[in-house]
Amino acid sequence: TAMAANDKPLFGRHLVITAGGTKEPIDPVRYLTNRSSGKMGYALAEAALAAGAKVTLVAAAKRDCSTAINLVIAPSAKEMLFAVEEAMKKADGFIGAAAVSDFALAAPFDQKVKKQGDGHLTLDLVQNPDILKTVGQNKKPGQAVIGFAAETQDLLANAQKKLAAKQADMIVANDVTAPQAGFDKDSNQVTLIQENQAPITIGPKAKSAIAKDVIEQVVTILDHQ
Numbered sequence: 001t002a003m004a005a006n007d008k009p010l011f012g013r014h015l016v017i018t019a020g021g022t023k024e025p026i027d028p029v030r031y032l033t034n035r036s037s038g039k040m041g042y043a044l045a046e047a048a049l050a051a052g053a054k055v056t057l058v059a060a061a062k063r064d065c066s067t068a069i070n071l072v073i074a075p076s077a078k079e080m081l082f083a084v085e086e087a088m089k090k091a092d093g094f095i096g097a098a099a100v101s102d103f104a105l106a107a108p109f110d111q112k113v114k115k116q117g118d119g120h121l122t123l124d125l126v127q128n129p130d131i132l133k134t135v136g137q138n139k140k141p142g143q144a145v146i147g148f149a150a151e152t153q154d155l156l157a158n159a160q161k162k163l164a165a166k167q168a169d170m171i172v173a174n175d176v177t178a179p180q181a182g183f184d185k186d187s188n189q190v191t192l193i194q195e196n197q198a199p200i201t202i203g204p205k206a207k208s209a210i211a212k213d214v215i216e217q218v219v220t221i222l223d224h225q
Protein backbone atom coordinates (compact mmCIF):
# COMPACT_ATOMS: atom_id res chain seq x y z
CA THR A 1 0.00 0.00 0.00
CA ALA A 2 1.10 3.56 -0.62
CA MET A 3 2.47 5.38 2.36
CA ALA A 4 0.38 8.27 3.57
CA ALA A 5 2.23 11.57 3.81
CA ASN A 6 1.80 11.70 7.57
CA ASP A 7 3.55 8.37 8.08
CA LYS A 8 6.70 10.55 8.02
CA PRO A 9 5.53 13.67 9.86
CA LEU A 10 9.11 14.61 10.70
CA PHE A 11 10.37 14.36 7.12
CA GLY A 12 12.72 17.29 6.52
CA ARG A 13 13.20 17.87 10.26
CA HIS A 14 16.42 17.36 12.20
CA LEU A 15 16.26 16.35 15.86
CA VAL A 16 19.13 16.27 18.34
CA ILE A 17 18.60 13.78 21.16
CA THR A 18 20.78 13.00 24.19
CA ALA A 19 20.99 9.62 25.86
CA GLY A 20 22.56 7.90 28.78
CA GLY A 21 24.15 8.53 32.07
CA THR A 22 27.17 10.75 31.59
CA LYS A 23 30.59 9.63 32.79
CA GLU A 24 32.68 12.22 34.61
CA PRO A 25 36.37 11.34 34.76
CA ILE A 26 37.99 10.92 38.18
CA ASP A 27 41.38 9.71 36.93
CA PRO A 28 42.57 7.81 33.82
CA VAL A 29 40.86 4.59 34.99
CA ARG A 30 37.76 5.75 36.91
CA TYR A 31 34.64 7.80 36.40
CA LEU A 32 31.53 9.03 38.19
CA THR A 33 28.19 7.97 36.70
CA ASN A 34 24.54 7.14 37.48
CA ARG A 35 21.99 4.37 36.93
CA SER A 36 20.73 5.58 33.53
CA SER A 37 21.05 3.03 30.72
CA GLY A 38 20.40 5.37 27.81
CA LYS A 39 17.55 3.16 26.58
CA MET A 40 14.95 5.97 26.58
CA GLY A 41 17.15 8.27 24.49
CA TYR A 42 17.95 5.50 22.01
CA ALA A 43 14.23 4.61 21.80
CA LEU A 44 13.40 8.27 21.08
CA ALA A 45 16.06 8.38 18.36
CA GLU A 46 14.55 5.28 16.70
CA ALA A 47 11.02 6.71 16.96
CA ALA A 48 12.13 10.05 15.48
CA LEU A 49 13.90 8.21 12.65
CA ALA A 50 10.78 6.11 11.99
CA ALA A 51 8.78 9.36 11.83
CA GLY A 52 11.08 10.55 9.03
CA ALA A 53 13.46 12.83 10.94
CA LYS A 54 17.16 13.20 10.48
CA VAL A 55 18.52 12.27 13.90
CA THR A 56 21.71 13.18 15.73
CA LEU A 57 21.96 11.09 18.88
CA VAL A 58 24.51 12.40 21.36
CA ALA A 59 25.03 9.49 23.71
CA ALA A 60 27.26 8.93 26.70
CA ALA A 61 27.75 5.31 25.66
CA LYS A 62 27.33 3.21 22.54
CA ARG A 63 24.37 0.82 22.20
CA ASP A 64 23.02 -0.92 19.10
CA CYS A 65 20.97 1.40 16.89
CA SER A 66 19.93 2.01 13.29
CA THR A 67 22.84 2.98 11.07
CA ALA A 68 20.75 5.90 9.75
CA ILE A 69 21.09 7.58 13.15
CA ASN A 70 24.04 9.97 13.33
CA LEU A 71 25.53 8.69 16.60
CA VAL A 72 27.96 10.96 18.42
CA ILE A 73 29.57 9.54 21.57
CA ALA A 74 30.11 12.19 24.25
CA PRO A 75 30.78 10.62 27.66
CA SER A 76 30.96 13.65 29.97
CA ALA A 77 28.52 16.53 30.40
CA LYS A 78 31.01 19.01 28.95
CA GLU A 79 31.65 16.82 25.90
CA MET A 80 27.88 16.33 25.52
CA LEU A 81 27.22 20.09 25.68
CA PHE A 82 29.87 20.73 23.01
CA ALA A 83 28.39 18.10 20.65
CA VAL A 84 24.82 19.30 21.27
CA GLU A 85 25.60 22.97 20.65
CA GLU A 86 27.34 22.04 17.40
CA ALA A 87 24.41 19.89 16.24
CA MET A 88 21.77 22.45 17.28
CA LYS A 89 23.13 24.96 14.74
CA LYS A 90 21.24 23.04 12.05
CA ALA A 91 18.44 21.38 14.02
CA ASP A 92 14.71 21.88 14.47
CA GLY A 93 14.47 20.36 17.90
CA PHE A 94 16.21 19.01 20.96
CA ILE A 95 15.20 16.21 23.32
CA GLY A 96 17.35 16.00 26.43
CA ALA A 97 16.81 12.44 27.59
CA ALA A 98 20.27 12.01 29.08
CA ALA A 99 20.79 11.71 32.81
CA VAL A 100 23.49 14.34 32.91
CA SER A 101 25.68 14.27 35.99
CA ASP A 102 24.99 17.42 37.98
CA PHE A 103 28.59 17.43 39.17
CA ALA A 104 32.06 16.78 37.80
CA LEU A 105 35.47 16.78 39.44
CA ALA A 106 36.87 20.28 39.70
CA ALA A 107 40.15 18.82 38.46
CA PRO A 108 40.33 15.16 37.39
CA PHE A 109 43.60 13.50 38.41
CA ASP A 110 46.22 13.09 35.65
CA GLN A 111 47.47 9.84 37.17
CA LYS A 112 45.64 6.92 38.76
CA VAL A 113 44.80 7.78 42.36
CA LYS A 114 46.68 5.54 44.78
CA LYS A 115 45.33 4.26 48.07
CA GLN A 116 45.76 6.89 50.72
CA GLY A 117 47.86 6.40 53.85
CA ASP A 118 45.16 7.79 56.15
CA GLY A 119 42.33 5.78 54.55
CA HIS A 120 40.45 8.87 53.26
CA LEU A 121 40.00 10.51 49.86
CA THR A 122 37.95 13.66 49.28
CA LEU A 123 36.80 14.55 45.76
CA ASP A 124 36.08 18.20 44.99
CA LEU A 125 32.97 18.35 42.78
CA VAL A 126 31.68 21.40 40.92
CA GLN A 127 28.34 21.78 39.15
CA ASN A 128 28.26 20.84 35.46
CA PRO A 129 26.83 23.07 32.74
CA ASP A 130 23.08 22.49 32.27
CA ILE A 131 22.76 21.32 28.66
CA LEU A 132 18.97 21.56 28.47
CA LYS A 133 18.92 25.02 30.05
CA THR A 134 21.63 26.23 27.67
CA VAL A 135 19.71 24.92 24.65
CA GLY A 136 16.48 26.46 26.01
CA GLN A 137 18.12 29.85 26.46
CA ASN A 138 19.66 29.76 22.97
CA LYS A 139 16.50 28.44 21.28
CA LYS A 140 15.99 30.00 17.85
CA PRO A 141 12.50 30.69 16.46
CA GLY A 142 10.94 27.48 15.20
CA GLN A 143 13.10 25.22 17.36
CA ALA A 144 11.40 22.95 19.89
CA VAL A 145 13.10 22.07 23.17
CA ILE A 146 12.01 19.04 25.19
CA GLY A 147 13.48 17.94 28.49
CA PHE A 148 13.02 15.17 31.00
CA ALA A 149 12.54 15.41 34.73
CA ALA A 150 13.76 12.49 36.79
CA GLU A 151 12.00 12.72 40.13
CA THR A 152 11.57 10.59 43.22
CA GLN A 153 8.88 12.85 44.77
CA ASP A 154 6.43 15.68 43.85
CA LEU A 155 6.61 14.65 40.18
CA LEU A 156 4.28 17.20 38.59
CA ALA A 157 5.31 20.21 40.70
CA ASN A 158 9.01 19.55 40.12
CA ALA A 159 8.45 19.00 36.40
CA GLN A 160 6.49 22.26 36.12
CA LYS A 161 9.41 24.12 37.69
CA LYS A 162 11.83 22.56 35.19
CA LEU A 163 9.55 23.51 32.26
CA ALA A 164 9.92 27.17 33.23
CA ALA A 165 13.53 27.12 34.47
CA LYS A 166 14.81 25.52 31.27
CA GLN A 167 12.57 27.43 28.84
CA ALA A 168 11.42 24.08 27.48
CA ASP A 169 8.33 23.49 25.35
CA MET A 170 7.66 20.19 27.08
CA ILE A 171 8.95 18.18 30.02
CA VAL A 172 8.69 14.41 30.07
CA ALA A 173 8.19 13.83 33.79
CA ASN A 174 9.56 10.50 34.94
CA ASP A 175 8.88 9.11 38.41
CA VAL A 176 11.96 6.92 38.52
CA THR A 177 10.66 5.07 41.59
CA ALA A 178 7.46 3.82 39.86
CA PRO A 179 7.50 -0.01 39.59
CA GLN A 180 7.64 -0.19 35.77
CA ALA A 181 9.59 3.01 35.19
CA GLY A 182 13.03 4.46 35.27
CA PHE A 183 16.65 3.52 35.06
CA ASP A 184 17.79 0.44 33.19
CA LYS A 185 14.26 -0.92 32.62
CA ASP A 186 12.72 -1.73 29.24
CA SER A 187 9.41 -0.12 30.24
CA ASN A 188 8.56 3.34 31.48
CA GLN A 189 5.68 5.52 32.65
CA VAL A 190 5.80 9.27 32.04
CA THR A 191 3.66 12.40 32.20
CA LEU A 192 4.02 15.04 29.50
CA ILE A 193 3.91 18.58 30.89
CA GLN A 194 3.31 21.59 28.67
CA GLU A 195 2.33 25.16 29.45
CA ASN A 196 -1.44 25.77 29.51
CA GLN A 197 -2.19 22.11 28.79
CA ALA A 198 -3.48 19.26 30.86
CA PRO A 199 -0.76 16.74 31.73
CA ILE A 200 -0.75 13.63 29.53
CA THR A 201 0.15 10.38 31.28
CA ILE A 202 1.57 7.58 29.14
CA GLY A 203 2.22 3.99 30.14
CA PRO A 204 3.43 1.97 31.85
CA LYS A 205 4.54 0.35 28.62
CA ALA A 206 7.67 -0.42 26.57
CA LYS A 207 10.14 2.44 26.20
CA SER A 208 9.77 2.07 22.41
CA ALA A 209 5.99 2.66 22.72
CA ILE A 210 6.50 5.61 25.10
CA ALA A 211 9.01 7.07 22.63
CA LYS A 212 6.48 6.84 19.78
CA ASP A 213 3.92 8.83 21.81
CA VAL A 214 6.49 11.43 22.88
CA ILE A 215 7.57 11.91 19.25
CA GLU A 216 3.91 12.34 18.27
CA GLN A 217 3.70 15.27 20.74
CA VAL A 218 6.97 16.67 19.37
CA VAL A 219 5.37 16.67 15.91
CA THR A 220 2.45 18.68 17.30
CA ILE A 221 4.81 21.15 19.00
CA LEU A 222 6.91 21.62 15.85
CA ASP A 223 3.81 22.03 13.69
CA HIS A 224 2.60 24.83 15.98
CA GLN A 225 5.93 26.70 16.28
Ligand code: CTP
Nearest residue numbers: 096097098100128129130131132147148149150
Ligand atom coordinates in the same frame (compact mmCIF):
# COMPACT_ATOMS: atom_id res chain seq x y z
N1 CTP B 1 20.05 18.30 32.28
C1 CTP B 1 21.03 18.80 31.46
N2 CTP B 1 22.25 19.15 31.98
C2 CTP B 1 22.49 19.00 33.29
C3 CTP B 1 21.49 18.49 34.15
C4 CTP B 1 20.27 18.14 33.60
O1 CTP B 1 20.81 18.94 30.26
N3 CTP B 1 23.68 19.36 33.77
C5 CTP B 1 18.74 17.97 31.68
C6 CTP B 1 18.40 16.50 31.66
O2 CTP B 1 18.85 15.90 30.46
C7 CTP B 1 16.88 16.53 31.71
C8 CTP B 1 16.59 17.78 32.52
O3 CTP B 1 17.76 18.60 32.46
O4 CTP B 1 16.32 16.71 30.43
C9 CTP B 1 16.21 17.56 33.94
O5 CTP B 1 17.19 16.82 34.59
P1 CTP B 1 17.01 16.51 36.12
O6 CTP B 1 18.21 15.81 36.63
O7 CTP B 1 15.66 15.90 36.33
O8 CTP B 1 16.92 18.00 36.72
P2 CTP B 1 18.00 19.06 37.12
O9 CTP B 1 17.71 20.30 36.38
O10 CTP B 1 19.39 18.51 36.98
O11 CTP B 1 17.67 19.33 38.64
P3 CTP B 1 17.79 18.33 39.91
O12 CTP B 1 18.60 17.12 39.49
O13 CTP B 1 18.48 19.14 40.94
O14 CTP B 1 16.36 17.95 40.24
Ligand code: CA
Nearest residue numbers: 099100101102
Ligand atom coordinates in the same frame (compact mmCIF):
# COMPACT_ATOMS: atom_id res chain seq x y z
CA1 CA C 1 19.99 16.48 37.81
